[in-house]
Amino acid sequence: MPRVLAAAAVASLLAMGTPAVEAQTSPKFFFLQFCVGCHQYDGSGLPPDVPSLRDDLSYLIGSPAGRDFMLRVPGVIGAPGSAEEVADLLNWIVESFYQGETDPAPFTAAEVLEGRKRPMKDPIKERLELLASY
């Protein structure tokens, strides 16, 4: 195939591929692929083992310690993707599931990077201590 035609074919393939690539890196796609098994399609979780992302976030999202906790749970620390993608995922979770009345500040990539430096050793214990402090 002449080089120009080959380039055109590649360009049109890339153009065709664009929407699919976007869909595969959307926050919803990440949630469905990496979080839904535990947190469920509607974020309701599997209480008491897996907390609801609908109700329980109300305790966490408004306080610096709670936000810090959200950034450091194993699911978030281990989520594949860039810090920007994980921040987008957390913001999508808040937008899609959070039922509280406060209007929390969006999570940023910088916060995700900070959280990644301090993974939790015992999330269940830290969560109980944190909730007891509210």
Ligand code: HEC
């Ligand atoms: C294997 C099951 C599992 C998977 C998969 C999982 N989580 Fe979790 N998640 C939990 C459990 C259990 C907790 C409670 C804290 C703990 O014990 O780790 C939690 C807590 C959280 C919290 C804090 C909310 C709270 O009330 O404690 C957030 C935010 C969160 N997960 C987000 C995610 C995201 C985002 C993903 C996917 C990238 C994910 N999780 C994948 C089990 C899971």
